[in-house]
Amino acid sequence: xxxxxxxxxxxxxxxxxxxxxxxxxxxxxxxxxxxxxxxxxxxxxxxxxxxxxxxxxxxxxxxxxxxxxxxxxxxxxxxxxxxxxxxxxxxxxxxxxxxxxxxxxxxxxxxxxxxxxxxxxxxxxxxxxxxxxxxxxxxxxxxxxxxxxxxxxxxxxxxxxxxxxxxxxxxxxxxxxxxxxxxxxxxxxxxxxxxxxxxxxxxxxxxxxxxxxxxxxxxxxxxxxxxxxxxxxxxxxxxxxxxxxxxxxxxxxxxxxxxxxxxxxxxxxxxxxxxxxxxxxxxxxxxxxxxxxxxxxxxxxxxxxxxxxxxxxxxxxxxxxxxxxxxxxxxxxxxxxxxxxxxxxxxxxxxxxxxxxxxxxxxxxxxxxxxxxxxxxxxxxxxxxxxxxxxxxxxxxxxxxxxxxxxxxxxxxxxxxxxxxxxxxxxxxxxxxxxxxxxxxxxxxx
Amino acid sequence: xxxxxxxxxxxxxxxxxxxxxxxxxxxxxxxxxxxxxxxxxxxxxxxxxxxxxxxxxxxxxxxxxxxxxxxxxxxxxxxxxxxxxxxxxxxxxxxxxxxxxxxxxxxxxxxxxxxxxxxxxxxxxxxxxxxxxxxxxxxxxxxxxxxxxxxxxxxxxxxxxxxxxxxxxxxxxxxxxxxxxxxxxxxxxxxxxxxxxxxxxxxxxxxxxxxxxxxxxxxxxxxxxxxxxxxxxxxxxxxxxxxxxxxxxxxxxxxxxxxxxxxxxxxxxxxxxxxxxxxxxxxxxxxxxxxxxxxxxxxxxxxxxxxxxxxxxxxxxxxxxxxxxxxxxxxxxxxxxxxxxxxxxxxxxxxxxxxxxxxxxx
Numbered sequence: 105x106x107x108x109x110x111x112x113x114x115x116x117x118x119x120x121x122x123x124x125x126x127x128x129x130x131x132x133x134x135x136x137x138x139x140x141x142x143x144x145x146x147x148x149x150x151x152x153x154x155x156x157x158x159x160x161x162x163x164x165x166x167x168x169x170x171x172x173x174x175x176x177x178x179x180x181x182x183x184x185x186x187x188x189x190x191x192x193x194x195x196x197x198x199x200x201x202x203x204x205x206x207x208x209x210x211x212x213x214x215x216x217x218x219x220x221x222x223x224x225x226x227x228x229x230x231x232x233x234x235x236x237x238x239x240x241x242x243x244x245x246x247x248x249x250x251x252x253x254x255x256x257x258x259x260x261x262x263x264x265x266x267x268x269x270x271x272x273x274x275x276x277x278x279x280x281x282x283x284x285x286x287x288x289x290x291x292x293x294x295x296x297x298x299x300x301x302x303x304x305x306x307x308x309x310x311x312x313x314x315x316x317x318x319x320x321x322x323x324x325x326x327x328x329x330x331x332x333x334x335x336x337x338x339x340x341x342x343x344x345x346x347x348x349x350x351x352x353x354x355x356x357x358x359x360x361x362x363x364x365x366x367x368x369x370x371x372x373x374x375x376x377x378x379x380x381x382x383x384x385x386x387x388x389x390x391x392x393x394x395x396x397x398x399x400x401x402x403x404x405x406x407x408x409x410x411x412x413x414x415x416x417x418x419x420x421x422x423x424x425x426x427x428x429x430x431x432x433x434x435x436x437x438x439x440x441x442x443x444x445x446x447x448x449x450x451x452x453x454x455x456x457x458x459x460x461x462x463x464x465x466x467x468x469x470x471x472x473x474x475x476x477x478x479x480x481x482x483x484x485x486x487x488x489x490x491x492x493x494x495x496x497x498x499x500x501x502x503x504x505x506x507x508x509x510x511x512x513x514x515x516x517x518x519x520x521x522x523x524x525x526x527x528x529x530x531x532x533x534x535x536x537x538x539x540x541x542x543x544x545x546x547x548x549x550x
Numbered sequence: 551x552x553x554x555x556x557x558x559x560x561x562x563x564x565x566x567x568x569x570x571x572x573x574x575x576x577x578x579x580x581x582x583x584x585x586x587x588x589x590x591x592x593x594x595x596x597x598x599x600x601x602x603x604x605x606x607x608x609x610x611x612x613x614x615x616x617x618x619x620x621x622x623x624x625x626x627x628x629x630x631x632x633x634x635x636x637x638x639x640x641x642x643x644x645x646x647x648x649x650x651x652x653x654x655x656x657x658x659x660x661x662x663x664x665x666x667x668x669x670x671x672x673x674x675x676x677x678x679x680x681x682x683x684x685x686x687x688x689x690x691x692x693x694x695x696x697x698x699x700x701x702x703x704x705x706x707x708x709x710x711x712x713x714x715x716x717x718x719x720x721x722x723x724x725x726x727x728x729x730x731x732x733x734x735x736x737x738x739x740x741x742x743x744x745x746x747x748x749x750x751x752x753x754x755x756x757x758x759x760x761x762x763x764x765x766x767x768x769x770x771x772x773x774x775x776x777x778x779x780x781x782x783x784x785x786x787x788x789x790x791x792x793x794x795x796x797x798x799x800x801x802x803x804x805x806x807x808x809x810x811x812x813x814x815x816x817x818x819x820x821x822x823x824x825x826x827x828x829x830x831x832x833x834x835x836x837x838x839x840x841x842x843x844x845x846x847x848x849x850x851x852x853x854x855x856x857x858x859x860x861x862x863x864x865x866x867x868x869x870x871x872x873x874x875x876x877x878x879x880x881x882x883x884x885x886x887x888x889x890x891x892x893x894x895x896x897x898x899x900x901x902x903x904x905x906x907x908x909x910x911x912x
Contacts (some may be wrong), residue, residue: 199775218775220724221731223741282743335719335743474743482742488782495776 192494195275196266198224199494202486205284209233209240215277216487223280223485224263231272239363243345248276250321250344258312260332260342281332281340282483283474289328289397291472296400298469299432303462305331306394308339310459313386314450316341320350322357322382325364326389328396333474335483350382357382366409366416367402368392371442374417384444387453391439398432399425403440431458552635554626558582559589559635565642565883570726572600577638577883586638587623594632603723604632607704614678618671620691620701639691639699640882641874648687648765651879653820654827655765655790658837660876662867664690664762665840666859667698668755673855675700676748679709683722685754686733687761694882696873705730709747717745732769733757736781737849749849752858756844760787763833763841765824784847789838790828836863 193200201214204225210233215224234240251262264277285305289295297305309331316323323330323341330343346363359382364373370388372380395403403421406412421440424433435458441447453459465471474483552558558581565575565588576589594601611622623635641647644664648656656664668690675682682700689702705722709715719741722730731739735753738746760768768787769777788794840863846852853861874880 216775218773220721220728221739221774221778222721222724280741335741335745336716482744484742485740488779491775491779492783495773495779 190489190493192490194218195226195268196264198226198264198277199487199490200226201490209237209244210273214280214486216485216491223487225278225280227276227278229274229276231274244274246347247344250347250349254316254319254321254344256312256315258308258339258341259315260340278342279334279340281334281342283333285328285331285333285339285397288333288472288474289400294400297397297472298465299398299428299463300465300469301471302394302397303459304337305339305397306390307454307459309341309390309393310450310454312339312341313390314454317357317383317386317450320357321347322350322359323347323386324359324382324389325368326386327365327368327393329365331393337474348382357384359385364389366412367404369413369416370444371416372444374413381444383449384447387439387447387449388444390453391436391447394432394439395424395436398428403436429458429463431456431461432463435459552580552585552587552624553582554624556626556628556633559587561589562586563883566646569600572726580635586640588636588638590634590636592632592634593630599723601632603704604634606706608634610680610703610706614675614680614703616671616674617697618667618699619674619703620699636701637693638883640694641692641877641880642883643688644690644692644698644762645686645688647692647877647880648762651877653765654824655763657876658763658833659866659871660873661759661762661837662864663696663871663873663876664692664698665755665759666864666867668700668758669855669859671700672748672751672755673859675706676751676855679715679748680706681709681718681746681748682706682751682754683738684725684730684733685751685758686730687758687767690758692873692877694874698873717747719743719745728774731774732767732777735849736784736847739778739781746849749852749854752844752852752855753846753849755855755858756841757787759837759841759844760789763789763837764828781847786842786845786847789833789841791831791833792829793832793838795825795828834863834866836861836865839863 195215197218198215199218201216203211203213205212207227210228210230212225212227215226216222217224229244231241234244237243248262248265251260255261260281261279262276263279264275266275266277267273268275289297296302309326313323313326321344323344324346325343326341330341332340332342334340348359350357350359358379360379364385366374368389370380370385373385392403395401401422404412404415404419405422406415420442424436426433428436435453435456438446438448438456439453448456473481560579560581562577562579565577567574568590569592573590573592576591578587578589579585580587592600592604594604608622608625611620615621620636620639623637625632625634627633644656655661668685672682672685682703682705684702684705685700686702689700691699691701693699705725707718707722709718718738721738721741722734724730733754735746735750737744738750738753757768769780772780840858840861843853843861844858
């Protein structure tokens with residue numbers, strides 16, 4: 105993180121080195137030597153203030169360290185912070201929010217459609233970064249082409265594509281999702297879902313796949329990391345970077361290239377087959393995905409990519425644990441047949457006993473909630489603070505350490521929801537909300 | 551059941567164009583029984599997604615039966631267009647009434663009669679676990695009997711999913727100009743995991759309170775994103791009278807929020823006149839209370855439709871009160887022989903009949 109985001113000023117008081125801290129020191133008033141420090145709160149006289157830039161503050165810190173026998177006493181009202189501006193940025197008709205995730209190609213941010221007020225996610229692609237990735241630009245082009253035609257409840261919708269030639273950036277505007285199955289798995293006990301929950305996601309994955317295969321599209325990179333959830337728990341298949349549209353006039357579904365993620369690759373690709381059935385690749389990967397969601401493990405594991413691919417290419421998969429029950433075990437074994445021709449089609453899977461009957465929630469099992477690393481539990485819009493900055497620019501920009509402590513004293517450490525703040529209608533509370541944008545509780549004060 | 555055949559309907563006038571130009575509403579005479587009906591003609595070709603919404607509108611209306619919900623009579627396809635037949639609502643929508651005859655808002659008693667009917671419709675809808683999601687004056691239609699009927703069910707959503715009640719999370723399907731957003735509740739607009747339920751309609755009803763009483767739609771003059779932040783921060787629109795709209799000094803915020811968006815507000819003179827009207831009148835405390843209750847930021851605190859029906863505000867309604875008498879200046883929709891476009895269309899349709907080929911011989 106940028107060290108300037110928050111800086112330690114006096115040795116006794118400090119703000120945590122936390123990413124969420126949104127304050128930067130704007131100035132320090134020259135510490136007074138005397139014990140009776142009777143500075144009046146409010147606007148200090150100009151000549152009593154020494155304005156320091158960041159370098160000078162660095163020096164100041166250094167000085168303090170060198171002469172660490174002498175502590176300057178700084179009154180909490182003398183430490184003035186400036187709220188880090190939530191500068192509202194627009195791209196086209198969209199208002200930018202916070203970062204949702206980061207990939208090798210660039211960032212994914214939240215956005216708000218300023219006309220429809222619909223929450224969106226945007227994949228920001230930098231040409232410079234894209235060039236460094238093998239087939240990067242090509243994959244993006246293919247993804248855009250495919251997503252433009254595809255429209256299904258369980259396939260991510262590409263809403264808009266924008267270019268900024270000056271900045272060499274491309275913006276892919278997508279449906280807003282609250283979480284990735286992969287992240288949820290990693291955060292859950294045993295890195296797996298209850299069968300009931302996995303069943304819900306798997307049946308939605310099947311619906312999406314059925315549509316894709318019906319449209320002659322092979323995804324080739326099905327894995328929990330490419331399955332997203334919307335606010336209403338609808339599963340969305342995403343990332344069509346290595347997907348392929350099959351030749352509509354060919355009776356076969358032959359593919360020639362595979363670039364998916366190693367752990368989810370079928371034996372035929374691991375063995376470097378020159379051509380293979382495309383749809384059966386998706387069946388295998390979906391099988392590994394289901395295996396992973398229900399056991400927390402993979403049918404093949406390896407210390408590194410080469411070992412892993414060798415294991416997939418040569419060996420038999422680890423049999424599904426008996427604890428899964430016979431129905432799920434049989435389904436997984438069927439989907440993970442080494443011979444692609446023996447793997448079931450989506451239609452066959454849909455008729456399977458485990459898919460047909462919804463498994464119950466076992467005692468002790470709990471649903472795993474979508475949690476992203478950055479947002480709050482309710483996944484409240486991160487765009488609103490930027491809008492507040494835009495529409496109420498007169499918001500208090502400077503506030504002191506004392507204000508901060510008083511606020512903390514009142515609000516305690518609990519998160520104040522916007523609803524709570526707005527129902528108590530004092531203007532003071534509103535003012536504080538301006539300056540803190542709900543971020544205050546993340547500050548830990550000694 | 552009416553016949554689904556265009557030849558049984560004689561178009562009499564154009565009522566309005568709606569849904570962003572994809573639909574036109576005509577008044578028509580159903581020839582077999584001489585009944586007045588409204589014919590809504592959709593140009594379905596223009597958008598495939600809209601077609602599913604129209605379908606949903608029809609499906610929901612078929613399922614629901616309530617005196618305060620616009621009934622569905624029949625529908626049919628003729629040429630490239632889809633026709634949906636409903637009973638004729640002689641006095642049109644409340645929005646039309648406001649725009650044409652009551653710029654400064656309807657009399658309080660008229661508001662009470664209309665709001666009571668809308669609440670009865672909502673009470674019924676909510677019991678069927680539907681959230682209407684576009685409660686607004688343009689979706690409240692007034693019939694010759696003076697009853698208000700709720701329409702616009704294409705944005706309604708069921709809270710039932712796989713036999714269980716659930717909360718909703720997504721915005722309703724967008725309308726052509728996103729105007730619908732002005733009536734939507736803060737929790738709906740927030741689109742977070744907490745979601746929203748039928749109490750979101752109660753908020754919209756609160757906005758309709760202001761719309762009916764003030765004539766203007768709250769938030770109509772502010773940017774959409776500012777409307778969002780205002781709602782999320784809990785600022786509530788108000789009924790405008792001498793208690794909320796003091797004559798001499800208006801702060802800018804009030805000014806911008808309550809300018810009328812059509813007609814009168816365009817001229818400074820009209821605006822000044824409106825302000826004088828607001829400042830001179832006094833709406834009852836119970837009306838203010840009702841709208842305040844409905845517009846609360848926290849959905850948990852909002853009363854249900856049933857609770858609102860028992861609100862003191864509705865005690866002013868007497869059995870003898872009837873809406874047409876209170877809104878006497880509103881002219882009912884009548885066949886207009888001079889309506890050239892309707893006649894032209896009639897002509898066009900008969901032309902099509904001539905082209906109609908009865909017997910295909912393959």
